[in-house]
Amino acid sequence: MWSLIAVTALVLGPRCAFAQQVGATPAVDSGDTAWMLASAGLVLLMTPGLAFFYGGLVRRKNVLSILMQCFTAMCVVTLQWILCGYSLAFGPDVRGIIGNLQWAFLHGVGGAPNPDYAATVPHSAFMAFQLKFAIITPALIIGAYAERFRFAAFCLFSVLWTTLVYDPVAHWVWGVGGFVREMGALDFAGGTVVHINAGMAALAAALVLGRRCGAASPPHSLPLAILGAGMLWFGWFGFNAGSALGANALAANAFVTTHVATAAAGITWAACDWLYHGRPTTLGMITGAVAGLVAVTPACGFVSAMDAIWIGLGASLACFCAVTFAKAKFGYDDSLDAFGVHGVGGIWGALATGLWAQKAVNPAGADGLFGGNPGLLLVQFKAVVITAAFAFAASWVLLRLVDAVVGLRVSEHEERVGLDLTQHREAAYTILE
């Protein structure tokens, strides 16, 4: 009898807790919550956007493999996140390194706000918003290993990487008690966690996998890539302005700086193309725009719109040099420039935050070098080095591990026939009806 009561109490326990949370929700602000939920939707749209951006750039025999991998990230990372990922990244701190598993299975993550992260929106809305970041980060790495990665390897690598690389780094930078956050490093929307992290993993992947077979081919559909870039730009407003975690002036500042930096970066890359290759290209312009989005990500809530112009301009110059000169010189096959744009652009953005951040924009931030505080630049530099070194080393080890378990790379024959047919038994386009 007593055991029956105990079991009943166990079953009812969480529901009672939930009821209490619903009772304690007056702190929830409807405007903030609406913006948080809309932003979460916007950030999710970036992953299909990325799929089209990358998908247009590969050969026609591989476009479905890219779309499939991006969509798989949406499915698989979502499940990982609610089972344990969110708790590892944002759960109660363990020595500044990782969250514990107290919030696994979303235990205790409900309608009541968590004042440590977002005091005016339901905890579940914050969790859902952060989930979209966890989805797109492993998807970004696809750009480095496109056209030659086995699908089984993709699934295993993405789950392991999200759990063992993304979740810890997210905790260091954003989690309460995370050691990079305690250092005072500024990362408004995820330049370190998302872009440097994915960019360094991309470099490791390009080096571990080696070059693709045959000569480099032109993109099979630039209009598709431009559509994808447009979706990324649109979704990035959720990524950056949503990271204000409220519908307020800070969100508006992030919205404007994001837009301005992207515009400056897009036109700068096109100008570089014009000067260096003789013609401005659409691919150059959209690559520049993405580089600008990446670079302004850590800075958007700490800098002014005028500073954002310089951040965007610098992003395109740095990434253009990385993609045009460094890649050719060192010979790594970063298929779609995941490292060249996200790694290099992310590092530039983190350092640029140390240059142009100002307390006048965000009192919770800090002044940068141009505001008379060189210390911030040093802290930003340290955060970059720590994240980049960890992401590169851990990704390298994971890739080697997955290679030993399932094999990373398709056979040469499969690569020649194309991943769509060999990995998925589908073709993206027909020639006859």
Place this chain on the structure above:
Amino acid sequence: MKYIVAIIQPDRLDAVLEELTRREVHLVTVSNVLGRGRQKGIAAVSRSHKEAGSLLRKVKLEIAVNDGYVQPTVEAIMAGARSGQIGDGKILVLDLLECIRIRTGETGSPAIG
């Protein structure tokens, strides 16, 4: 004058063009085609329903050459397109009756090169 038609694997096109250039055969017309030989292709699957039909993507090269260039052209295609696996394709050599360059009105051998 001969008209050489070659059906090859799509992914071998770059290698064949390279071999042709090396042998100074520059003029070539290329098209995407579907076809089938005796081999079975990789059938696509649509909503778990295996699609019927076994037409495979191939690339067709068409090259008009003077007689002295037939051998180098065939060698180039063999060198670039041969993997030793089933489905490597075929080379067909046809007699060519006439060739006219539209711009100048030249006919015969001089019009080919």
